[in-house]
Amino acid sequence: MENxxxxxxxxxxxxxxxxxxxxxxxxxTRFPPEPNGYLHIGHAKSILLNYGLAQQYHGxxxxxxxxxxxxxxxxxxxxxxxxxxxxxxxDWEDRLFFASDYFDKMYEAAVKLIKKGxxxxxxxxxxxxxxxxxxxxxxxxxxxxxxxxVEENLQLFEEMKNxxxxxxxxxxxxxxxxxxxxxxxxxxxxxxVAHMTHHNTGDKWCIYPMYDFAHPIEDAIEGITHSICTLxxxxxxxxxxxxxxxxxxxxxxxxxxxxxxxxxxxVTGKRYIKKLVExxxxxxxxxxxxxxxxxxxxxxxxxxxxxxxxxxxGVSKANSSVDYAMLEYCIREDLKLKRPRLxxxxxxxxxxxxxxxxxxTEYLEAPNNMENEALGKRKVPFxxxxxxxxxxxxxxxxxxxxxxxxxxxxxxxxxxxxxxTGFETDDDGNVSVVHCTYDPATKGGNAxxxxxxxxxxxxxxxxxxxxxxxxxxxNIVDEEKGVYNKEDGSLNVNPNxxxxxxxxxxxxxxxxxxxxxxxxxRNGFFCADIHDSKEGNPVxxxxxxxxxxxxxxxA
Ligand code: ATP
Ligand code: MG
Numbered sequence: 089m090e091n092x093x094x095x096x097x098x099x100x101x102x103x104x105x106x107x108x109x110x111x112x113x114x115x116x117t118r119f120p121p122e123p124n125g126y127l128h129i130g131h132a133k134s135i136l137l138n139y140g141l142a143q144q145y146h147g148x149x150x151x152x153x154x155x156x157x158x159x160x161x162x163x164x165x166x167x168x169x170x171x172x173x174x175x176x177x178x179d180w181e182d183r184l185f186f187a188s189d190y191f192d193k194m195y196e197a198a199v200k201l202i203k204k205g206x207x208x209x210x211x212x213x214x215x216x217x218x219x220x221x222x223x224x225x226x227x228x229x230x231x232x233x234x235x236x237x238v239e240e241n242l243q244l245f246e247e248m249k250n251x252x253x254x255x256x257x258x259x260x261x262x263x264x265x266x267x268x269x270x271x272x273x274x275x276x277x278x279x280x281v282a283h284m285t286h287h288n289t290g291d292k293w294c295i296y297p298m299y300d301f302a303h304p305i306e307d308a309i310e311g312i313t314h315s316i317c318t319l320x321x322x323x324x325x326x327x328x329x330x331x332x333x334x335x336x337x338x339x340x341x342x343x344x345x346x347x348x349x350x351x352x353x354x355v356t357g358k359r360y361i362k363k364l365v366e367x368x369x370x371x372x373x374x375x376x377x378x379x380x381x382x383x384x385x386x387x388x389x390x391x392x393x394x395x396x397x398x399x400x401x402g403v404s405k406a407n408s409s410v411d412y413a414m415l416e417y418c419i420r421e422d423l424k425l426k427r428p429r430l431x432x433x434x435x436x437x438x439x440x441x442x443x444x445x446x447x448x449t450e451y452l453e454a455p456n457n458m459e460n461e462a463l464g465k466r467k468v469p470f471x472x473x474x475x476x477x478x479x480x481x482x483x484x485x486x487x488x489x490x491x492x493x494x495x496x497x498x499x500x501x502x503x504x505x506x507x508x509t510g511f512e513t514d515d516d517g518n519v520s521v522v523h524c525t526y527d528p529a530t531k532g533g534n535a536x537x538x539x540x541x542x543x544x545x546x547x548x549x550x551x552x553x554x555x556x557x558x559x560x561x562x563n564i565v566d567e568e569k570g571v572y573n574k575e576d577g578s579l580n581v582n583p584n585x586x587x588x589x590x591x592x593x594x595x596x597x598x599x600x601x602x603x604x605x606x607x608x609x610r611n612g613f614f615c616a617d618i619h620d621s622k623e624g625n626p627v628x629x630x631x632x633x634x635x636x637x638x639x640x641x642x643a
Contacts, residue, residue: 097402097403097404098346098403098404098405099137099141099314099316099344099346099403100141100144102314102342102344103115103141103145103314106313106314106342107145111342112313112314112339114145114147114148114313115141115142115145115146115147115148115313115314116142116147116148116149116150116310116311116312116313116314117138117139117141117142117147117148117149117150117312117313117314117315117316118138118149118150118151118152118307118310118312118315119131119134119135119138119139119149119150119151119152119173119178120152120153120154120187120303120306121153121154121169122153122154122155122157122160123153123154123155123162123163123165123166123169124157124160124162124165124358125165125358125361125362125373126165126168126169126172126358126361126373126374126380126381126382127168127169127172127173127380127381127382128356128378128379128380128381129349129351129354129356129379129380129381129384129394129397129415130348130349130350130356131172131381132176132381132394132398133349133398133401134316134318135173135176135178136176136178136394136395136398137316137346137398137403138178138316139177139178139179141314141316147313148181148183149178149179149180149183150180150183150184150185150310150312151170151173151178151180151183151184151185152184152185152186152187152306152310153166153169153185153186153187153188154187154299154302154303154306155186155187155188155286155287155288156187156188156296156297156298156299156302157296157299158282158284158285158286158287158296159282159284162287163287166287168373168382170184171382172381172382172385175381175385175391176381176391176394176395177391177395183310185306185310186288187302187306188286188288188289189288190302190305190306190309191289191292191293191297193305193309194297194301194302194305195249195295197301197305197335198245198260198278198279198297198301199242199245200335201262201278201334201335202238202241202242202245202260203238203242204334205238205263206262206263206264206334207241207260207261207262207263207278208231208233208234208235208236208241208260208261208263209233209236209240209241209244209245209248209258209259209260209261210231210233210234210258210259210260210261210275210277211233211257211258212231212232212233213256214256217231217259217277220266221266221271221274222266222271222274224269224271227266227267228266228267228274228275229266230266230275231261231275234263234275244258245260245279248260248279248281248294248295249293249294249295251283251294253281254281254283255280255281255282255283256280256281257281258281259277259279259280259281260277260278260279260280260295261275261276261277261278262275262276262278262301262327262330262331263275264276264327264330270323270326270327271323272300272323272324272326272327273326273327273330276298276300276301276327277298278297278298278300278301279295279296279297279298279301280295280296280298281294281295282294282295282296284296300324300327300328300331301331303315303328304328304329304331304332304341304343305331305335307332307341308332308335308337308339308340308341311339312341313339313341313342314341314342314344315328315341315342315343315344316343316344316345316346317343317344317345317346318345318346318347318348319345319346319347319348319405319407320348321343321345322345324343325343325345328343329343345405346403346404346405347403347404347405347406347407347408348407349398349401349410350407350408350409350410351379351409351410351411351412351415352409352410352411352412353412353563353565353567353571354379354412354563354564354565354571355378355379355564355565355571355579356379360579361373361378361380363579364378364564364579364581369564369581370564374386376388376559376561376617376629377561377563377564377585377586378564381394385603386615386617386618386619386629387561387615387629387631388419388603388605388613388614388615388629388631389415389419389631390419390422390423392422393415393418393419393421393422393423394415394418396418396421396422397414397415397418400414400418400640401414411638412563413636413637413638414638416632416636416638417636417638417640419613419631419632420613420632420634420636423605423607423613423631424459424607425457425459425460426460427457427605427606427607427613428456428457428463428466428606428607429456429457429458429606429607429608429609430456430593430594430596430597430606430607430608430609431468431501431546431547431548431593431594431608431609432548432556432558432591432592432593432594432597432608432609432611432614432628433475433476433477433546433547433548433553433591433592433593434477434558434560434589434591434608434611435477435478435479435589436475436476436477436478436548436591436592437475437476437477437478437481437519437520437521437522438473438474438475438520438521438522438550439473439474439475439476439481439492439506439521439522439523439524439547440472440473440474440521440522440523440524441472441473441474441506441524441525441526442509442523442524442525443525443526444471444472444526445472446472447472448471448472449469449470449471449549449551449552450469450470450471451467451468451469451470452467452468452469452470452502452503452531452532453465453466453467453468453502453532454466454467454468454501454502455502457607466596468502468549468594468596469549469551469552469594469595470503470549471549471550471551471552473549473550473551474500474547474548474549474550475547475548475550475553475592476492476522476545476546476547477545477546477610478519479491480492480543480545481493481508481511481519481522483511483519490542490543491543491545492506492508492522492524492543492545493508494508494509494510494511495507495508496508496542497541498541498542498543498544498545499530499533499541499543499544499545500526500533500544500545500546500547501533501544501545501546501547501609502532502533503531503532503533503547504526504527504528504530504531504533505526505527505530505533505535505541506524506525506526506527507524507525507526507527508522508523508524509523509524509525510522510523511523546609546610548592548593548594549594550592552594552595553592553593553594553595554592554593554594554595554597554598555590555591555592555593556590556591556592556593556597556598556625556626556627556628557588557589557590557591557620557627557628558588558589558590558591558614558627558628558629558630559586559587559588559617559627559628559629559630560586560587560588560589560630561585561586561587561629561630562582562584562585562586562587563582563585564581564582564585565579565580565581565582566580566581566582567582591628593608597626597628598624598625598626599624600616600621600626600628601616601621601623601626602616602617602618602619602621603615603616603618604616604626605631607634608628610634611630611633611634612630612631612632612633612634613630613631613632613634614628614629614630614631615628615629615631616628616629617629
């Protein structure tokens with residue numbers, strides 16, 4: 089019953105129809121990255137979509153590296169991609185494949201096309217092929233090599249494979265239609281000569297299949313039913329269908345395109361990220377200011393938050409950009425009840441309680457999460473000298489200021505009421521110490537006589553406080569100027585994207601290890617950095633502040 093109210097996306101509608109009409113009797117999807125960089129939030133969408141559909145329809149999900157292009161591919165990326173997909177929770181079980189495992193079958197497929205008179209070896213140069221291709225308004229011209237005999241083509245193709253020709257000297261082309269309005273159908277190149285070492289097959293091959301030829305074969309070999317890709321492949325679909333049809337696969341897969349996920353004010357292009365890394369603006373592919381999956385993980389995002397985000401984005405046929413604030417909304421929602429709320433002071437000034445006994449420490453009880461009792465309670469040390477946020481004290485406050493200023497009383501969270509009695513300044517006139525007195529009867533944060541205070545501020549006891557590095561972030565690109573410079577296409581880098589502060593934190597936080605995350609009361613959600621945290625000496629990255637500009641649209 090419940091499901092009836094949930095409307096399905098267009099891909100689910102296609103699948104439902106296919107199953108109802110018996111086009112397929114199962115659902116089998118795949119994620120086919122090229123191992124030429126780190127995965128980013130856009131790939132996460134594709135992974136979760138493909139894996140989610142397989143789960144929803146009790147089908148299967150394959151992991152396949154599309155490693156048909158040996159120049160750009162690296163083993164390092166294969167490993168990082170596997171790690172990221174596992175972290176996201178997508179499970180390929182025992183179905184991890186490499187397109188390069190199918191090179192023999194692809195070669196046989198090409199031979200089959202030649203034998204059917206559907207492919208030919210062409211001696212035109214790359215430039216000539218381009219010139220012969222025509223334009224969107226004019227048909228192309230047939231290659232003078234188009235009518236070679238099957239025997240000659242078979243022999244030449246075998247010679248290509250055996251290394252007789254130099255790179256670019258000959259190619260194998262599909263014989264389709266030079267007058268097709270779809271440029272992809274004008275006798276596309278399907279195999280090229282490239283004397284390169286492949287990370288998987290070594291020097292076995294000196295010819296490599298082109299993507300548009302290889303991809304449908306990979307899908308068909310694996311029994312993929314719904315081959316989901318992004319919109320830029322829409323014009324390639326007729327070629328995809330041509331390949332599976334001419335090769336006579338018994339259960340041809342179906343290509344379905346959806347719109348890529350774009351985020352505002354975020355850099356996803358591999359080329360740009362590489363430049364940021366090379367220029368030393370970020371400290372690697374997993375710098376927390378980036379949106380590679382590794383970077384999001386390091387920053388403290390959870391797989392659950394990314395899944396929630398992808399679900400909120402939905403699946404569409406129209407390109408659009410999603411506000412980064414929506415991703416922030418998702419991580420706040422995910423962590424708010426799950427993680428403890430502890431106290432940390434990011435911009436400290438000293439608060440001295442003049443009527444509190446010297447050298448005394450008492451341990452006050454504090455709930456770990458006011459909204460989730462299941463997280464329990466902890467003891468927090470309290471004493472005569474504390475740190476509070478500089479912004480929580482003002483000498484001459486504006487009207488509605490609810491925190492500490494001379495003569496007022498506020499609550500120290502989970503502790504006592506204190507009344508400000510004065511302050512000291514340094515040589516530059518900046519406030520260096522704030523003085524107050526406390527009311528011992530208000531222990532726990534309430535006055536027995538029922539008197540109220542307007543503000544509650546957080547604090548950390550000075551002698552037990554841990555001192556840590558905390559990293560605060562802004563967008564890596566300048567929001568006002570936009571991501572790319574209109575003149576030269578360079579990135580508009582925000583010079584303030586990273587701020588490091590020395591903060592004081594309550595002792596419990598000093599035990600944090602890489603990836604542990606917390607709410608720091610009033611300051612946001614933070615995660616211990618996986619690279620730079622040392623045992624007993626964590627470094628914290630701010631995942632997100634508590635303030636949100638994002639409102640979930642009404643369903
Ligand atoms: P990029 O251009 O960012 O390098 P890509 O498309 O070249 O990405 P591939 O490794 O070829 O990266 O992509 C693997 C899969 O991820 C493809 O099916 C592709 O369509 C999908 N994908 C890539 N970027 C996005 C995105 N922004 N949103 C959704 N899916 C994406
Ligand atoms: Mg690619």
